[in-house]
Amino acid sequence: MGASLRAVKTQAKSGSVKILKEYPQQGIKIRCDEVRLRQVFINVLSNAVKFTPAGGQIEIAAALEDNGGLCIAIRDTGIGMTEHEIEAAFEKFRQIDNSMTKRFEGTGLGLPLAKQLAELHGGAIEISSEPGAGTEVRIKLPAARIASAGLPEALKRAVHPALAYAGKPAASEPARPAAA
Ligand SMILES: Nc1ncnc2c1ncn2[C@@H]1O[C@H](COP(=O)(O)OP(=O)(O)OP(=O)(O)O)[C@@H](O)[C@H]1O
Ligand SMILES: [Mg+2]
16 A cells, blocks of 8 residues: 555646545555556556546545455545446446546556456445545455454453463464465
8 A cells, every 4th residue: 555655646746636634543464466456456546636626635545344445545535426427437448538537647447457457356436426535445345355463352351361261372363264
């Protein structure tokens, strides 16, 4: 995520768009094809920068969901899209005709590709948007792709007394998810 951000920072600076981030849970590891997932982030982030006029703002928030999946939301205060335009945006080679798509380069492949790559990871991309107000793109990855940095608290509590009682180290880490 950090690397993807660096990739779009210069673009954001030249367009005077501010980027804010908020990651409440640190140390989340994702089991993924790193290059491909980075492509997803860069695609979505660069769209947010591209379709947000100067003075606007982009917010990135990553959080674990109740089902154990990860949701990364990228919100902008840009030009937004209608329901119909959101549908078109997911189609290959479709660019919505507006002043900003005319002003910027693009092939209209970014989003369809991002969607496909997210789906290859068992995930999805959702968009909510309002014309003139802004857009939120949610990149979702399933629980099977997530390995948090440490053992979950409940599991730690369950494992520790057992260790103390049996006096055997390490032999009991059955429920631990495979390391990323
Ligand atoms: N954050 C956004 N705000 C407003 N419109 C958007 C946003 N993201 C995408 N769109 C619309 O959806 C269209 C398709 O997006 P997509 O990323 O596929 O193409 P692109 O950015 O124009 O070109 P490319 O990504 O291939 O360089 C865009 O041309 C734009 O009209
Ligand atoms: Mg794009």
